[in-house]
Amino acid sequence: MPNQVWTENTRRLADRAVDGCTFKDVPFGKLRRSHGEAYVKQLSTTLAPSTVxxxxxxVRIAVRAAILDRRLANDPLxxxxLPQVRKTEHSMRIPTADEVRAIRAAIDPAWQVWIDVMAYAGLRIGEASGLQVGDVDFLRRTIHVQRQIQNRVQRLDILPPKHGxxxxxxxxxxxVARIARHVETVGVFGDDGWLFGTPPSPTRLRHYFVNAGRAVRVTDVTPHDLRHHFASGLIRGGLDAVSVARAMGHSSPSIxxxxxxxxxPDAADRTRAAATALMTSASDSADRLRTERA
Structure with a gap:
């Protein structure tokens, strides 16, 4: 059983991560720390720190499985x-409302609601691609996120969402009204009622998104940035971390x-706003009291 798990899952995962890299050419049982260092260095020459x-x-998931299976003695990584990743506040790109509307208008009408569910419901690209009409409760105005589509080599996998x-x-x-119009004008696909294909490839939809962005000269926004757009709107609306975590599908508010x-807003902003409200309330009360006495 361990060998079967290794062959079917962790080996495939490792192959995806080291594809095109010299790390892949080393016999697995002979991997050393020097190979791990060379692997990270090679990746760092062409990929962003977060991707590295x-x-x-x-790779480490596969390596740990191999150690448990006694195929490898030590973790070469x-x-x-690893290269330093920029802080989130410096690297996060939050598209404006105008940019979201412009990209939506530039993309094929068949994909406009796909953009909507990421920008206004916070779905990840794979979750949006995996939506079925049965996931939408038109009366209660909710979307049940219960699957995601992932690209694999020459195929698509239909999987449960990320843990939690x-x-x-x-x-x-x-x-809700836009989804209803989409169902009426574009229709659904297959016996399962897929909203955007049977189902569509996230990679293909990402390509359509990039082309639409170029058409309106918004070239630095990705589909995942629409999720940031949604989260920032919830925070501006006054939602707490627990509520935002539930809407975003984070396993805990700490994430x-x-x-x-x-x-x-930081503590100073909240303190200042509360004190301002207190002073305003006190001034209004004093004005009313003077009016009543007069």
Missing amino acids: KSRTAY EGVK SERVVPIPAEL TLNVYAHLW
Whole structure:
């Protein structure tokens, strides 16, 4: 059983992470820390630090499985220094409302609601691609996020959402109306009622999104940035970290705070606002008292 698990899952994961890299050419049982250092260095020459971190995490999942299966004695990536990732507040790109509307108007009408569910319901690209009409409760105005689509080599996988990400998202009435119009004009696909294909490839939809952005000269926004757009709107609306975490599908509020803490007003802002409200209330009370005495 361990060998079967290794062959079917972790080996495939490792192959994806080291594809095109010299790390892949080393016999697995002979991997050393020097190979791990060379692997990270090679990735760092062409990929962003966050991507290097993700690729390395995939490899380490496979390596740890191999150690448990006694195929490898030590983790060759243990202690290897990774490139520093920019702080979230400096690297996060939050598109404006005008930019979201412009990209939506430039994309094919068949994909406009796909943009809507990311920008106004916070779905990840794979979750949006995996929506079925049965996931939408038109009366209660909710979307049940219960699957995601992932690209694999020459195929698509239909999987449950990330751990802790299955959720029911309350959505605005206008989004419900847009989904209803989409079903009426574009239709659904297959016996399962897929909203955007049978189902569509997230990679293909990302390509359509990029082309639409170029058409309106918004070239630095990605589909995932629409999720930031949604989160920032919730925070501006006064929602607390627990409520935002539930809407975003984070497994805990601590994840939400790690990503979006810089968007919440700090303690000084809240103190100042509370004191301002207190002074305003006191001034209004004094004015009313003087009026009554007069």
